[in-house]
Amino acid sequence: xxxxxxxxxxxxxxxxxxxxxxxxxxxxxxxxxxxxxxxxxxxxxxxxxxxxxxxxxxxxxxxxxxxxxxxxxxxxxxxxxxxxxxxxxxxxxxxxxxxxxxxxxxxxxxxxxxxxxxxxxxxxxxxxxxxxxxxxxxxxxxxxxxxxxxxxxxxxxxxxxxxxxxxxxxxxxxxxxxxxxxxxxxxxxxxxxxxxxxxxxxxxxxxxxxxxxxxxxxxxxxxxxxxxxxxxxxxxxxxxxxxxxxxxxxxxxxxxxxxxxxxxxxxxxxxxxxxxxxxxxxxxxxxxxxxxxxxxxxxxxxxxxxxxxxxxxxxxxxxx
Numbered sequence: 001x002x003x004x005x006x007x008x009x010x011x012x013x014x015x016x017x018x019x020x021x022x023x024x025x026x027x028x029x030x031x032x033x034x035x036x037x038x039x040x041x042x043x044x045x046x047x048x049x050x051x052x053x054x055x056x057x058x059x060x061x062x063x064x065x066x067x068x069x070x071x072x073x074x075x076x077x078x079x080x081x082x083x084x085x086x087x088x089x090x091x092x093x094x095x096x097x098x099x100x101x102x103x104x105x106x107x108x109x110x111x112x113x114x115x116x117x118x119x120x121x122x123x124x125x126x127x128x129x130x131x132x133x134x135x136x137x138x139x140x141x142x143x144x145x146x147x148x149x150x151x152x153x154x155x156x157x158x159x160x161x162x163x164x165x166x167x168x169x170x171x172x173x174x175x176x177x178x179x180x181x182x183x184x185x186x187x188x189x190x191x192x193x194x195x196x197x198x199x200x201x202x203x204x205x206x207x208x209x210x211x212x213x214x215x216x217x218x219x220x221x222x223x224x225x226x227x228x229x230x231x232x233x234x235x236x237x238x239x240x241x242x243x244x245x246x247x248x249x250x251x252x253x254x255x256x257x258x259x260x261x262x263x264x265x266x267x268x269x270x271x272x273x274x275x276x277x278x279x280x281x282x283x284x285x286x287x288x289x290x291x292x293x294x295x296x297x298x299x300x301x302x303x304x305x306x307x308x309x310x311x312x313x314x315x316x317x318x319x320x
Contacts, residue, residue, distance in 0.1 A: 015274035017143045024058060026300035027075075029287045030065040032087060035293075036320050037074065037193065039065050041302045045076055045085070048165035053090025056080045061302070064101035066150075069109040073131055077101035082114055091160055093131025099123055102145060103318055106152040111136070113152040114144045122148070122155060122169065139172035147199075154196050154219060161186045164201065176222050180215060185233075193239035194290075198263070202234040216263055226265035231257045236286055239263065240294040247297050249286045256286050257298060260314065269314030280314065 026046075028039030035048040039055075039062025046052050054063065060078040067074055067087070082099040085092050098174045099114035105127075106113065112133060121140035121250040125133040143165075144158040152169060159165040159177055162188065166175040180187065180201050189202040199219050204210040212234035216225040228237075231250025238247050245268065247260045259270040287300040290311060300306040308317040 012304050025041050025302045025304040026287055026306050027061045027302055028063055028065045029289050029300060029306070030067055030299050031289070032067045032074075033292070036298065037065055037067070037148065038300065038320070039063070039076060039089075039308060043078060043080075045074070045090070045131060047074075047087055047090055051090060052091075053085060055085060057227055064103055066112070068105045068127070068182070069107055071109045071129070073105075073109075073127065073319050074105055075105065075112055076116075077103055077114075080115070082112075084112075084127070086132065094133055096133070097124070099125070099127070102148040104150050104152040112150060112153075113148055115148070116140065120144050124170065124171070137170070140169050142172060146187075147192050149192040149196035150194050151196055154192065156190045156192065156199055158187070164190055164199070166199070177223050180242075185210060185279075188233060188265050189236055191237055192219070193229050193243060194241045195243070196230075198239050198243060200237045200239065202237055202248070204233040212248070212252075214246060214248045216246060226263050228259065228261040228265050228267075230259035230270070236288050238288050240290040240311060241292055242294040244294065245290070247288050247290065247311075251320045256301065259287070260297065262309065268312070 013286050026038040027041050030037050038046040041055030041061040043060040044052050055076045056078045060080045061284040062076050062078050074085050076083045080097040083092050084094045086152055098117050103114040103296050112127050114123050121142050124137040126136040127133045128275045142157045146156040148155050155167040156164050163179045165177050185204050185206050187203050191200045198216050201215050204212050210232050211229050212231040214228040214234050214237045228246050230248040231252035234248050234250040236249045249256050260268040289298050294312055297309040297311045306320055
């Protein structure tokens, strides 16, 4: 009898434990018009209106998303490769094992530019309306790819530890080299602005303790436009579509801090948005992106809630 009571107590205690969240933290985010689309650590994608579709295996986090202009397709990238899915139905239409992130559609939506599987060079895919795609070209001269502009026309590639080289995509042609001045401990990440007119170089100073820095450059001239700081090392950043703001996430004493500045470097506001207990795993940068109208900032991360912030004031708007 006593053993039965003990079993009942254990069972009731187990039932009282709160259930794990049904949806893991987002590891990628993109807007399709006003709809926020999220890629998750468990290989699924949230398409808006509560619709969630399985794209990859449960351990293949989605690192990057790209929306097809004038079409229904969504390109999703993980360590398993790239998949093209229908935004309407969530159905996987094609898998590209030889491709990986970064990736972007061209403005007409007919070509998808992806990085080669080894990260060194790009592939161009001709995309048909039914979601099938064939390789139309590739270039390995570009080297290690940091980022591809959202219209698929520019590539930022590594050139040593402290420099990047900008390339055009079609035809593949070296445009210019951007050097960070040799004052950092190496580049940690690179991101284009939504219109491709600005490229952000992220890293840290060689001071002790180091400062995380984000420096925006004009892609047409290579001119430095400002200087932003965040934490001890910067891991991800985004430029608002109106090119007024830079939002950067950096690591600070085991936590990820968010800092929002003007493009020229004037500090606006900041928050600690990720806790040490639920910090983003190594190799998975926290998500930071702006809405198309530049008024809302989205932050997210593995094991973290997705948050919406007023981009100008830093007021928390809530969650999607």
